[in-house]
Amino acid sequence: xxxxxRFAYTNKFCNSNPYFKVTISFLLxxxxxxxxxxxxxxxxxxxxxxxxxxxxxxxxxxxxxxxxAPAVYLLxxxxxxxxxxxxxxxxxxxxxxxxxxxxxLNFYIGLAEGAVKNGLTLGLRALSGIAGMYFLILTxxxxxxxxxxxxxxxxxxxxxxxVLTYRFIAIFFEEAxxxxxxxxxxxxxDGYKNSMNSLAVLIKILFVRIMxxxxxxxxxLELKHFDGNFYVD
Amino acid sequence: MLRMExxxxxxxxxxxxxxxxxxxxxxxxxxxxxxxxxxxKSTLFMIFLGLFKPTKGRVLFNEKELKYDKRTLSELRKNTxxxxxxxxxxxxxxxxxxxxxxxxxxxxxxxxxxxxxxKLAMEKTGITELQNKPVHFLSYxxxxxxxxxxxxxxxxxxxxxxxxxxxxxxxSQENVKSILENLSEKQEKSIVVSSHDMNFIYEACDYIYVLxxxxxxxxxxxxxxxxxxxxxxKAGLEEPFLVKVHKYLGKELYxxxxxxxxx
Amino acid sequence: MLRMExxxxxxxxxxxxxxxxxxxxxxxxxxxxxxxxxxxKSTLFMIFLGLFKPTKGRVLFNEKELKYDKRTLSELRKNTxxxxxxxxxxxxxxxxxxxxxxxxxxxxxxxxxxxxxxKLAMEKTGITELQNKPVHFLSYxxxxxxxxxxxxxxxxxxxxxxxxxxxxxxxSQENVKSILENLSEKQEKSIVVSSHDMNFIYEACDYIYVLxxxxxxxxxxxxxxxxxxxxxxKAGLEEPFLVKVHKYLGKELYxxxxxxxxx
Amino acid sequence: xxxxxxxxxALLSVMxxxxxxxxxxxIMEGFLPVGWAIFWTVVSLPFVVMGIxxxxxxxxxxxxxxLLFALVTAFVFILSALKMPSVTGSTSHPTGxxxxxxxxxxxxxxxxxxxxxxxxxxxxxxxxISTLGANVFSMAIVGPFAAYFTYxxxxxxxxxLAVFLAAALGDLVTYMVTSVQLALAxxxxxxxxxxxxxxxxxxxxxxxxxxxxxxGILSVIVFELIVNY
Numbered sequence: 001x002x003x004x005x006r007f008a009y010t011n012k013f014c015n016s017n018p019y020f021k022v023t024i025s026f027l028l029x030x031x032x033x034x035x036x037x038x039x040x041x042x043x044x045x046x047x048x049x050x051x052x053x054x055x056x057x058x059x060x061x062x063x064x065x066x067x068x069a070p071a072v073y074l075l076x077x078x079x080x081x082x083x084x085x086x087x088x089x090x091x092x093x094x095x096x097x098x099x100x101x102x103x104x105l106n107f108y109i110g111l112a113e114g115a116v117k118n119g120l121t122l123g124l125r126a127l128s129g130i131a132g133m134y135f136l137i138l139t140x141x142x143x144x145x146x147x148x149x150x151x152x153x154x155x156x157x158x159x160x161x162x163v164l165t166y167r168f169i170a171i172f173f174e175e176a177x178x179x180x181x182x183x184x185x186x187x188x189x190d191g192y193k194n195s196m197n198s199l200a201v202l203i204k205i206l207f208v209r210i211m212x213x214x215x216x217x218x219x220x221l222e223l224k225h226f227d228g229n230f231y232v233d
Numbered sequence: 234m235l236r237m238e239x240x241x242x243x244x245x246x247x248x249x250x251x252x253x254x255x256x257x258x259x260x261x262x263x264x265x266x267x268x269x270x271x272x273x274k275s276t277l278f279m280i281f282l283g284l285f286k287p288t289k290g291r292v293l294f295n296e297k298e299l300k301y302d303k304r305t306l307s308e309l310r311k312n313t314x315x316x317x318x319x320x321x322x323x324x325x326x327x328x329x330x331x332x333x334x335x336x337x338x339x340x341x342x343x344x345x346x347x348x349x350x351x352k353l354a355m356e357k358t359g360i361t362e363l364q365n366k367p368v369h370f371l372s373y374x375x376x377x378x379x380x381x382x383x384x385x386x387x388x389x390x391x392x393x394x395x396x397x398x399x400x401x402x403x404x405s406q407e408n409v410k411s412i413l414e415n416l417s418e419k420q421e422k423s424i425v426v427s428s429h430d431m432n433f434i435y436e437a438c439d440y441i442y443v444l445x446x447x448x449x450x451x452x453x454x455x456x457x458x459x460x461x462x463x464x465x466x467k468a469g470l471e472e473p474f475l476v477k478v479h480k481y482l483g484k485e486l487y488x489x490x491x492x493x494x495x496x
Numbered sequence: 497m498l499r500m501e502x503x504x505x506x507x508x509x510x511x512x513x514x515x516x517x518x519x520x521x522x523x524x525x526x527x528x529x530x531x532x533x534x535x536x537k538s539t540l541f542m543i544f545l546g547l548f549k550p551t552k553g554r555v556l557f558n559e560k561e562l563k564y565d566k567r568t569l570s571e572l573r574k575n576t577x578x579x580x581x582x583x584x585x586x587x588x589x590x591x592x593x594x595x596x597x598x599x600x601x602x603x604x605x606x607x608x609x610x611x612x613x614x615k616l617a618m619e620k621t622g623i624t625e626l627q628n629k630p631v632h633f634l635s636y637x638x639x640x641x642x643x644x645x646x647x648x649x650x651x652x653x654x655x656x657x658x659x660x661x662x663x664x665x666x667x668s669q670e671n672v673k674s675i676l677e678n679l680s681e682k683q684e685k686s687i688v689v690s691s692h693d694m695n696f697i698y699e700a701c702d703y704i705y706v707l708x709x710x711x712x713x714x715x716x717x718x719x720x721x722x723x724x725x726x727x728x729x730k731a732g733l734e735e736p737f738l739v740k741v742h743k744y745l746g747k748e749l750y751x752x753x754x755x756x757x758x759x
Numbered sequence: 760x761x762x763x764x765x766x767x768x769a770l771l772s773v774m775x776x777x778x779x780x781x782x783x784x785x786i787m788e789g790f791l792p793v794g795w796a797i798f799w800t801v802v803s804l805p806f807v808v809m810g811i812x813x814x815x816x817x818x819x820x821x822x823x824x825x826l827l828f829a830l831v832t833a834f835v836f837i838l839s840a841l842k843m844p845s846v847t848g849s850t851s852h853p854t855g856x857x858x859x860x861x862x863x864x865x866x867x868x869x870x871x872x873x874x875x876x877x878x879x880x881x882x883x884x885x886x887x888i889s890t891l892g893a894n895v896f897s898m899a900i901v902g903p904f905a906a907y908f909t910y911x912x913x914x915x916x917x918x919x920l921a922v923f924l925a926a927a928l929g930d931l932v933t934y935m936v937t938s939v940q941l942a943l944a945x946x947x948x949x950x951x952x953x954x955x956x957x958x959x960x961x962x963x964x965x966x967x968x969x970x971x972x973x974x975g976i977l978s979v980i981v982f983e984l985i986v987n988y
Contacts, residue, residue, distance in 0.1 A: 002882045006509040009367060029889050033793045062508055066884060070787055076962070077790070081945045086957050095949060112948035122790070122945070129789020133888055137881045143328055143367065145881070157815055157825075158870070164829035165874055167327045169836055169882070170369035175585060176837050181547060182586035185578055186599035186646070190570070194602050196973070200980035201588045203838065207985065209584075210830050213322065218823050219284050220323045223310055224383075225339040228822035233331050269665040271635050372533050400662050402532040402692040403734045429665040471666040474737050481757050482745055494744050 002173070003062065008141040011056040018144035019151060021136065028132035032125050041124035048131040056139050066134065074126055082119035085109040142166050146232060160230040171213075172206060179205055234259060234423070235281060235313065235391060240290035242276055250276040251447045253290070258391060258425060261440025263417050265455070266427040268444035269469040274427040277444070278393050281425075283309050311340075314384035315393040318400075320376035323383070327367040329360060333382045354386035357420075358412055374405030381412060391423040392416065398433050406433070413437055435459060435473035436489045443468050456486060497522060497686070498544060498576065498654060503553035505539055513539040514710045516553070521654060521688060524703025526680050528718070529690040531707035532732040537690040540707070541656050544688075546572050574603075577647035578656040581663075583639035586646070592618070592627045592634075596645045617649035620683075621675050637668025644675055654686040655679065661696050669696065676700055698722055698736035699752045706731050719749060785879070785894055786940060788887025795944045800892025803869070806900050810869040817867075832871045836878050865907045872899020897936035905932040922982045927975035934967045935960070 008014070013021065028048060035041055052058050084096075087106050099110040140148075149159050179202050183189065188198035236257035242250045251273045258264060258281075266274050279285040280292060283299060283306045292299040294309055317323050326332040333351045342350070355361045358378045363371060368379065377397075384392055397413070398406045410433070416422045428434050434441070434455075441458040443450040445468040451458060458464065459476045472480070475493060479486040487493040499520040505513045514536045521527055521544075529537050542548040543555060546562060546569045555562040557572055580586050589595040596614045605613070618624045621641045626634060631642065640660075647655055660676070661669045673696070679685045691697050697704070697718075704721040706713040708731040714721060721727065722739045735743070738756060742749040750756040791799070818825050873895050879885040886894050906929030913921035942956035950957075 003508050004882055004884060009370065010509060026888070029788065029887075030793070032789050033791070033796065033889055059508075059510065070884070073787065074790075077787075077941075080958050080962050081947075081955070084947050084949050084954060084958075086950065086954060086961075110949070115948045118948070126787060126789035129887065129889065130787065130884075133788045133880065134884065136888070137884060141367070142881075155811055157818065158811060158874075160825065161829050161832065161870070162874055162877070163326060164826065165832045165836070165878065167325060167368070168830050168833035169878065170327065170367075171321050172833055172837050173840070174369075176841065178580065178582075178585045179588075180841075182580055183588065184547075185545065185573060187570070187573070187602035188588075188598070190602060196977055196980065198588075199841065200977055200984055202841070203977075203981045204984040205585075205588065206834065206837065210834050214827050214830055216322050217325075217826055219279075220317070221823060221826065222284065222306075223282060223315060224336040225307065225310065226822065227339045227341075228818070228825075229339075230325065230825070231331065231335065231338040232326075233328065233334070269667060270637060374533060396663075400659075402732065403694075404532055404732045431666075469665065469667045474740075477737075477753075477757075478741065478745065482741065482747065484745065490740075494740075 004066075004137055005142070007058055007062070007138045011058060011139050013056045013139040014141060016139070018140055018147050021140050021144070022148045025132050025136035025140075028135065029129050032128035032132055035125070036121050038121060038124060041121070041128050044128045045124065045131055048128070048135055052131070052135050052138060056135075058138050063134075067130070070130055071127075074123060078119045078123050081122065082111065082115045083109055084112055084115075150232070156229075159232055163232050164230060172210065175209065176202065176206055235292070235294055237277075237280060237287070237292050238290055240280060240287040240292070242273075242280060242285060243288045249447055251280070251287075254444075254447075254449050256442055256449070256452075258423060260452075261438065262423060263413075263438045263440070264423075264425045265434040265438030265441045266425065266444060267429065267431065267434055267441060267468070267470060268427075268450075269429055271446075272444040272468070273447040274444055275395060276447075278315060278395060278425075278427065281393065282313060282315055311387075312389055313391045313393065314387050314389040315395065316377075316381050316384050316397065318396040320373070320380040323380050324368050324376060327369065329355070329364045329366070329368060329371075329379055329382075332368065332379060333386050335383065336387055350386045350388075351382075354382040357385055357415060358382040359408070372405075374401050374408065377401065377405065377409065378412070381409070385416065389422065391425065394424065394426045394428075396428050396430075397426060398428065398430050410437060429470065431459070431465075431471050431473045432475075435475060443470075445469070460486075498555070498557055500540075500543060500550070500555050501553055503543060503550040503555070505536075505543060505548060506551045512710055514543070514550075517707075517710075517712050519705055519712070519715075521686060523715075524701070526676075526687045526689070526701045526703070528697040528701030528704045529688065529707060530692065530694065530697055530704060530731070530733060531690075531713075532692055534709075535707040535731070536710040537707055538658065539710075541578065541658060541688075541690060544656065545576060545578060574650070575652055576654045576656065577650050577652040578658065579644050579647050579660065581659040583636070583643040586643050587631055587639060590630045590632065592623060592629065592631060592642055592645075595631065595642060596649050598646060599650050613649045613651070614645075617645045620648055620678060621645040622671070635668075637664050637671065640664060640668065640672060641675065644672070648679065648683075652685065654688065657687065657689045657691075659691050659693075660689060661691065661693050673700055692733065694722070694728075694734050694736045695738075698738060706733075708732070723749075785876075785886035785898075786890040786937060788880075788890060790887070791890050791893055791940070791944050793889075795940070796889045796892060798892075799890075799896050799940065803873075803892045803895040803900060806866065806869040807873055807895070810866045814867045814870060828867070828871065832874050835871065836875045839875065839879060840883060865903050868903040869895065869899050872903065875899070893937075893940050897933050897940065901936045902929045902933040905929050919979050919982070923975040923979050926978035927971040930971035930974055931967065934963050934971075938963055 028044070032041070032044065053060055053063055085108060088108060095113050096110045097113055099108070101108040146159060146163060149162070183198045183202065187194065189195045236259065238255055240254045241252050244250055254277065266277060268274050276285065280287055283301065286301055299305060299309065324332050325335060330351060333354055334347050337347045337350055355364060358381050360375065360378045360382055363375055368376060371379065394413070397409050401409065413424060417424045426434065426438055439455055441455050442452045443458060443464055450468055451461070451464045459473055462472060465472055475487050475490065478484045478493065484493070499522065501518055503517045504515050507513055517540065529540060531537050539548065543550055546564065549564055562568060562572065587595050588598060593614060596617055597610050600610045600613060618627060621644050623638065623641045623645055626638060631639065634642065657676070660672050664672065676687060680687045689697065689701055702718055704718050705715045706721060706727055713731055714727045722736055725735060728735055738750050738753065741747045741756065747756065814828060876886055876891060876894050876899060880887060880891065906925040909928050910921050910925040913924060938956055938959035941959050942952050945955055946952040947954035947958065
């Protein structure tokens with residue numbers, strides 16, 4: 001199904017104690033968002049990344065790809081936070097180490113003192129948090145997540161829904177990909193208009209199939225003496 | 234134990250799915266229901282399982298007319314199980330164990346009994362080693378075995394199989410064949426198989442009902458039915474390999490291939 | 497026109513799906529790719545269609561190495577089409593006509609041409625009478641034909657068929673067989689069929705590639721391949737009926753069943 | 760007739776495709792200081808709890824609805840994982856929490872949305888764990904409510920327009936809430952929270968307004984398809 005799911009079931013820490021893995025990950029994430037020491041954060045990032053790659057055995061290239069996606073968004077967000085910009089005829093100058101105002105629409109952009117360091121800290125915090133989250137999701141398969149949820153006494157109905165949803169995601173994700181491929185082979189995603197139409201058709205087909213599946217599964221539940229609960233071990 | 238008398242089933246939109254069908258599941262230990270797509274095989278199963286109520290006619294369960302109240306139906310379903318064609322439709326859990334245990338737990342068996350039965354069912358279907366893999370990592374054939382295990386764990390007296398070999402490769406087909414044999418011979422289960430794969434039915438079943446467009450075209454011992462080309466043609470079915478060998482190549486009528494080739 | 501050289505494909509999680517595979521689609525007019533489930537047949541198709549990029553090795557399209565830019569891929573897909581196994585996942589419209597016309601309309605053919613081509617494709621696949629029925633009223637076999645028509649309308653040079661007979665009853669199988677024959681003989685299309693149904697492959701194809709666990713086990717004319725039991729056993733495949741008749745019953749090796757029985 | 764009605768309702772709701780779970784709209788892991796992470800979790804919690812109570816009642820009456828609820832949740836997840844063609848060239852994801860909102864009411868959508876967001880974090884690495892509360896608030900609470908009420912308000916006038924606006928507004932409201940959350944957590948060094956809000960709104964406006972419109976259009980096409988089915 002999804003690559004992260006795949007790694008979660010095949011990594012070297014797959015069978016380690018789930019409570020331990022989840023606790024550690026949560027602690028790492030918490031440490032990330034409360035620390036503001038740049039060196040400490042760098043150390044954390046290095047530690048988590050190395051453990052994930054060499055300890056859990058996640059391939060370097062895959063890991064790099066997975067980190068690259070949020071990193072791009074992170075850069076944009078940090079840029080937004082670090083630079084002060086907007087439209088105003090009033091010129092702030094105090095406290096800036098860089099400031100420029102354009103004549104067009106009175107657009108201004110500036111860089112405040114201390115902003116760079118704040119931005120850097122924030123970026124490292126986020127990276128460290130993301131690395132912690134990746135450690136969790138790459139080493140803890142769904143079956144273990146459920147054990148932890150049960151231990152944490154989450155409402156049983158929530159756990160049941162979680163388990164069922166996971167199963168259905170696996171079924172329909174594959175179907176969605178197949179339908180998408182078939183459409184692609186027929187030039188369904190050439191151009192904007194074709195793409196929108198094809199995507200709408202895909203959504204419709206998936207929906208119809210899900211409703212049909214619901215009807216079939218209702219009968220099967222009856223045959224299996226369904227008593228209202230989905231028992232999760 | 235289970236039979237239908239003069240059953241007609243008409244869908245809401247007016248399509249006649251079955252017309253005056255009589256079937257008695259006591260006539261063989263391994264019954265084959267054959268017919269091409271749309272001949273009414275699936276509807277027939279739905280009626281036997283009490284999911285559809287006949288428009289006309291009646292179903293007899295232990296010689297009593299089947300009532301459609303909750304208690305009777307629950308009783309019926311403790312005695313009958315079904316394995317559908319598409320395993321994904323009947324596997325609700327990602328964990329193999331939880332899925333095989335599902336019906337048992339619904340019936341409030343105590344956990345020791347559940348453990349024992351599930352383990353036995355997984356052994357019988359050869360999926361013991363798969364139990365820690367999530368279902369979506371399994372192959373189609375393996376999923377099929379999981380769905381059979383879910384039914385085998387219930388110890389039903391009668392098990393229905395809807396197109397059990399469809400979509401399976403040769404080895405998985407052979408595997409399903411031996412699971413069925415095991416259930417039937419060693420566990421003494423009654424088995425009812427619907428299929429349009431005549432080679433499979435010829436080797437797996439002993440008594441045959443031929444359906445065509447919702448009507449019963451013929452019934453009888455497999456040797457009788459499969460030697461009657463007229464009926465097979467009318468129902469749009471192929472002659473089994475061994476029958477062809479017998480009829481056109483002048484060989485004896487063998488029960489299965491290994492017999493033929495060991496000769 | 498299309499071939500792969502030393503192709504290895506490794507999934508992101510490290511699973512090796514294909515290893516050093518060489519296939520040249522020019523070796524036969526009707527090529528069969530056989531192997532059990534998980535042998536790499538589907539991955540192979542994905543690579544030929546430019547949907548997956550080989551981890552090692554290369555694909556040659558008209559003697560040039562395939563590039564994975566939009567233009568080359570679009571060109572490739574104008575020359576190659578695929579019919580997937582499950583028609584329900586590749587029929588997008590409730591009107592048969594609209595569905596067959598889908599690819600043509602995406603490519604902005606003018607409506608006259610669309611009409612002409614769709615009508616021809618529907619004739620070739622025998623679904624002309626179905627064109628006014630909504631797709632969800634059609635049988636599985638009829639839907640299969642609709643999905644073939646959708647590809648036939650494109651006039652591809654090479655058409656891939658993934659398990660074309662899976663789930664079909666005898667008559668629909670015979671029907672698909674004759675459609676394939678028609679496409680290949682009369683329309684001079686190259687046809688590539690993946691299947692684990694050996695009887696079908698034996699009658700429908702002339703050149704065979706045998707895959708096992710991602711590796712090419714053997715290739716050759718069908719007579720050569722299918723007489724080699726060792727290879728078939730290793731790949732987990734059954735011997736075709738006609739080969740069995742030849743080998744074990746001392747008959748001549750016939751090309752198809754009607755020849756055998758008319759003798 | 761009844762069946763058809765249910766189907767149409769369901770379908771309508773798909774169209775109500777509300778908030779867009781595009782990558783850019785999730786607040787990523789580590790991006791909220793611990794105080795704000797806790798704050799948004801506490802704000803979202805009552806909605807989730809009420810949602811769980813509501814669905815539990817439904818399930819007690821009809822246990823099979825559990826199945827439907829999970830199917831719809833999986834459907835919403837898959838939609839969120841599909842790439843939507845985007846005018847700006849970047850990719851985005853369509854979504855459909857509206858379906859659940861119609862079938863179960865907007866409150867249960869907090870539960871469905873929470874499960875979707877959890878799976879997005881755990882299977883796709885979109886969003887985060889410490890930011891889950893904030894994301895649930897913007898995408899699983901405010902967005903569906905906005906889409907649901909927009910649709911309810913307008914469906915009697917022009918269905919297509921109602922669908923379009925519900926989807927597009929659901930999107931826009933979600934991104935506005937996200938901007939507020941980010942601005943509160945990261946006020947501008949000079950111009951403060953308001954300055955920061957202006958920045959986030961203007962950055963997102965460039966990317967989100969075309970997407971919201973695209974999602975509105977997509978919703979209308981899907982709506983038409985399903986009604987004609």
